[in-house]
Amino acid sequence: MSEKNAKKITALSPPWQTSSNVRAFSTTRQGGFSVAPYTSFNLGHHVGDDQTAVQNNRILLTEQLGLPQFPLFLNQVHSTKIIRLPYHGTDIQADAVYTDQKNQVCLVMTADCLPVLFTNTQGNEVAAVHAGWRGLCDGILEQTVQCFKSSPQTLKVWLGPAIGPTAFQVGQDVVDQFVLQDPRAIAAFTPDSTTQGKYFANLYLLATQRLHKLGITQIIGGEHCTYLEQDDFFSYRRDGITGRMASLIWFE
Numbered sequence: 524m525s526e527k528n529a530k531k532i533t534a535l536s537p538p539w540q541t542s543s544n545v546r547a548f549s550t551t552r553q554g555g556f557s558v559a560p561y562t563s564f565n566l567g568h569h570v571g572d573d574q575t576a577v578q579n580n581r582i583l584l585t586e587q588l589g590l591p592q593f594p595l596f597l598n599q600v601h602s603t604k605i606i607r608l609p610y611h612g613t614d615i616q617a618d619a620v621y622t623d624q625k626n627q628v629c630l631v632m633t634a635d636c637l638p639v640l641f642t643n644t645q646g647n648e649v650a651a652v653h654a655g656w657r658g659l660c661d662g663i664l665e666q667t668v669q670c671f672k673s674s675p676q677t678l679k680v681w682l683g684p685a686i687g688p689t690a691f692q693v694g695q696d697v698v699d700q701f702v703l704q705d706p707r708a709i710a711a712f713t714p715d716s717t718t719q720g721k722y723f724a725n726l727y728l729l730a731t732q733r734l735h736k737l738g739i740t741q742i743i744g745g746e747h748c749t750y751l752e753q754d755d756f757f758s759y760r761r762d763g764i765t766g767r768m769a770s771l772i773w774f775e
Contacts, residue, residue, distance in 0.1 A: 530554050532564050532587050537681035539743055542646025544625075547772040548588055549638060549683040551755045555580040557766060565757070565766025567632055568596070572766065584769060591626035594771060599632065601657040603666045605650075618658050621650040621670040622773070630771040634757040635691070635749050637726045638683035638770030639664065643673035649772045654730060656693065660700050664733050675738035683770045684756055687748025688713070688725035691760070695720050707732060 532554035537547050555564030556576040566584060568577050585593050595610060597617050604617040608627035620629035629651035631638055636655035642648065650667050652658075668675060692715055701708035711728040715721040727745035734742055749756035749768075757765045 530556065530583055532583055534588060535684070537640065537683075537743060539642075539679050539681060539741075541642050541679050542644070542774070544775045545642050545646045545649065545772065546589070546775065547640050547642070547649075547681065547770075549640075549770040550584065550768045552757050552766060552768065553755065555583060560762060560764050561766040564768075566596070566769045567634075567767030569598075570766060571764060588771075590628050590771075591773065591775070592628060594628040594630040594769075595620070597631065597653070599653045601653075601655050603658060603661050603663045605663075605666055605670060607670065618654075618663055619650060619652040619667045621648075621667060623648045623672065625774055628771055628773045630769050632767040632769050633683070633685065633749075634759045634765055634767050635686040635761075637685035637730055638768075639667075639730060640681045640683060640770055640772045641667065641671070642679050642772065642774070643671065644677040644679070645673070646774050648673055649774055651770055651772050654726070656691075656697055656724060656726065656729070659726065659729055659733065660697075660704065664730060665737060668737050668739070676740070678739050679741040680734055680739055680743070682727050682730055682742065682744035684747035684749050684752075684768070685726050686750045686758065686760055688723055688727065690748055690750035691724045691726060692718070692721050693724045695722070697724060698722055701729065705732065705736070 534548040557565040605619040608622035631653035639652040641650040
């Protein structure tokens with residue numbers, strides 16, 4: 524047995540009722556080749572980790588989750604740009620991936636930001652979104668839904684592991700930007716009783732509000748906190764220098 528095969532990664536799968544040909548996962552930090560502070564299944568090349576360890580982790584991801592091909596890894600910049608697969612360009616600066624072609628893996632990386640996976644009832648359209656607060660506010664979810672030919676009522680969404688509502692501290696400026704677009708967003712912000720002018724933001728609720736406004740009601744997930752669940756998840760807010768998890772989806 525090779526060293527790669529001896530490693531055993533762990534990943535979460537959305538407990539949704541959807542077409543049997545859809546495959547979806549969100550990785551944890553466990554089971555890879557990286558050493559502290561990236562221990563151990565870091566998939567980000569851009570965070571200062573040993574490049575060989577990252578590449579071996581990406582190979583592990585492909586082999587152990589049965590990916591149909593080595594996936595495209597985006598250069599994520601908190602934009603609203605979406606790449607459609609198959610993609611033959613060279614500019615991989617984007618924060619969402621959509622496809623209506625089989626065996627095309629849509630993948631985003633996170634370490635506190637919210638990963639959002641989409642599929643439709645028929646299982647012939649999927650997307651993965653990297654949604655930090657800025658992308659959420661600027662409309663990355665709305666832009667992604669526009670890619671789908673299926674109606675919003677037929678879409679199913681999984682909110683993967685992100686920083687939770689008791690850990691994500693933001694300033695008044697963030698609150699104002701969301702409330703300016705939708706007054707109901709104020710429900711997603713709780714004043715921090717220990718720090719004047721600071722709030723705790725609920726990314727899960729902010730995303731759910733946006734999705735509901737689009738007519739999407741089949742939404743699951745939102746129970747994890749990357750900041751608090753240190754054994755399972757990387758967290759940029761908690762550690763500063765850290766690795767990245769991947770959330771990915773495709774259909775066969």
